[in-house]
Amino acid sequence: MTATFALIVDTFREAMARKIFWGLFGLSLLMVLFFLFIMKIDVVEGATATITLFGQTAGGEHRDMAVDKLVKQVHSSISTFLYSFGMFLAVFASAGLIPSVLEPGRIEVMLSKPISRAHLLMGRFIGNVLVVSCNIVLLVGGVWLIFGWKTGVWSPGFLVAIPSTIFVFSVLLTVVVLAGVLWESTAVSTMIPVVMMILSPILAQEETARKLLSSEWSRQLWLFLYVALPKVYDVGKMTLDITLGQGAGSWWPIWSSGAFGILVYGAAQWIFEKRDF
Amino acid sequence: MTAELAIETTDLRKVFRSRWSGKEVCAVENISLRVNRGTTFGLLGPNGAGKTTFVKMLLSACIPTAGTARVYGRDTKDPEARRPIGYLPENHRFPTYFTGAGMLDFYAALSGVDAAKRRKLIPELFERVGLDPKWMDVRVGKYSKGMLQRVGLAQALIHSPSLLVLDEPSDGVDPVGRRQIRDVLHALEAQGVTIFLNSHLLQEVELFCRDVAIVNKGRVVLEGTVNDLTAGKGYKLVAMNGSGPKEWNLGSREEANGKIDDLRREGFSIESLVPTTSRLEDVFIEAVQGKK
Structure with missing residues (x-):
């Protein structure tokens, strides 16, 4: 337990020293403060008269409904941001944290300690996930609290964005770990998951592709890639649907992405166990 | 064990x-x-x-x-x-x-x-x-x-x-x-x-x-x-006669004793008999080059 905690704290320490943590934290905080101050509420005789968000006023006899809609729209915008720019930023910022620990002269000292390689890798992985999780919790939780407090609309569906974003980031991080133990390169460790993120919405158009592709093998290849690779787009869409109160639909993107993550992490650990340093 | x-x-x-x-x-x-x-x-x-x-x-x-x-x-x-x-x-x-x-x-x-x-x-x-x-x-x-x-x-x-x-x-x-x-x-x-x-x-x-x-x-x-590796494999003998001190490097204890007997018969007086030692550097170079 002491060693696991030390590995997690070390990841945080390195993330802070590399300004990764502070960069993500600053961005999340900026967004929270943005919503805190951008949303103006006018109170007349103890009742909410108007709510101004991004210059739009929700009011009149349908005020409650309009506010509810507006809040859900903001929540879905945040979810979309998390699954696009936010995820890219998280992968980009934290990809270096895995290869750095494998640097010659550093890894030997860690391996000389009475901890297994699996323990070392897992400690680093958890630390990395927690660095990003803190910022996701701050952003989603902060926005949810601000909107709930200012509008009285507490939409719990939005909070699903916390576990779902952390989950997708963890799956992409397994790719970072595998690339890290194979090539010890931050650039490669960043590129591969980013390519997967870019491919995800394209591969998700599987039905359209089936109609457009002429050969059977290309259709099968498309299907294989769609099934095998993490479904960032699909999980994002699922989160968005839950945020908008439309239900989760199929859980297939979750468990297939999870299986991908477990498989890739297992491969990374197997390679790490066999490597010479 | x-x-x-x-x-x-x-x-x-x-x-x-x-x-x-x-x-x-x-x-x-x-x-x-x-x-x-x-x-x-x-x-x-x-x-x-x-x-x-x-x-x-x-x-x-x-x-x-x-x-x-x-x-x-x-x-x-x-x-x-x-x-x-x-x-x-x-x-x-x-x-x-x-x-x-x-x-x-x-x-x-x-x-x-x-x-x-x-x-x-x-x-x-x-x-x-x-x-x-x-x-x-x-x-x-x-x-x-x-x-x-x-x-x-x-x-x-x-x-x-x-x-x-x-x-x-x-x-x-x-x-x-x-x-x-x-x-x-x-x-x-x-x-x-x-x-x-x-x-x-x-x-x-x-x-x-x-x-x-x-x-x-x-x-x-x-x-x-x-100690074993740097210990000498021989002895350095110094003896004197009328013409001054002379040195002999001898490979073993038996050889040194025989030489001392001979020298004494010839009228030499024994000045010193010291086991020779080598530095680790010599041992190292010999070991490394000897296996080349």
Whole structure:
């Protein structure tokens, strides 16, 4: 337990020293403060008269409904941001944290300690996930609290964005770990998951592709890639649907992405166990 | 029986294979070595002899192609086998975001030392390795090479190891610092800590180690105590007559006694008879070149 905690704290320490943590934290905080101050509420005789968000006023006899809609729209915008720019930023910022620990002269000292390689890798992985999780919790939780407090609309569906974003980031991080133990390169460790993120919405158009592709093998290849690779787009869409109160639909993107993550992490650990340093 | 040995390797072998061309290089070739508990052991060899690969296999940083390595009777593949080991690598790169104290705290935690003990030990270790405790809260990125070497040694000592594996411990340290490090190591030796020194500084090994092994091209070419290896294989005889002192180098005790009898009969007076000794450097060069 002491060693696991030390590995997690070390990841945080390195993330802070590399300004990764502070960069993500600053961005999340900026967004929270943005919503805190951008949303103006006018109170007349103890009742909410108007709510101004991004210059739009929700009011009149349908005020409650309009506010509810507006809040859900903001929540879905945040979810979309998390699954696009936010995820890219998280992968980009934290990809270096895995290869750095494998640097010659550093890894030997860690391996000389009475901890297994699996323990070392897992400690680093958890630390990395927690660095990003803190910022996701701050952003989603902060926005949810601000909107709930200012509008009285507490939409719990939005909070699903916390576990779902952390989950997708963890799956992409397994790719970072595998690339890290194979090539010890931050650039490669960043590129591969980013390519997967870019491919995800394209591969998700599987039905359209089936109609457009002429050969059977290309259709099968498309299907294989769609099934095998993490479904960032699909999980994002699922989160968005839950945020908008439309239900989760199929859980297939979750468990297939999870299986991908477990498989890739297992491969990374197997390679790490066999490597010479 | 095996636990009497701090280190025991049996036919330890390491072959590096190129990922692309498939070319093979044998870095360590069937080394069987025994290091007694409580001794000071020096591993010597020219550059590229396989010393560091051998040490890395002891620590499981490098996976042996064949053979076994045991520390106090435990196979080094078992993480618990590394609990009694303190290790200072040659080209260490401690993360520069650590302060000196933070770095020791981290490595001690990895070794399972509890927080209260760590807080007590860290300032003590700073003083023990000759570092001013005012440097404890300074980032190691600001440390000089010698200071890094000292804090690295403190890192290796933080969990009170019973086997210390040091790769060029006085590299980059000034003569005063070397003396201090040697004093620390002597104190540990007195406490019964086994010290395994991997160094190319022959004088350092000769001054400090009781046992040595010389490695060349992945094989042990000579092994024994420093005293035995540097002991003379002959005698130097000085005798005088009317024309002044004369010297003879004699190969054995019998030969020396015979020569003394002859000289006395011829009217010489014996001035001195001294066993000849050789320096470790001579032994090293002879061992390495002799196996070429």
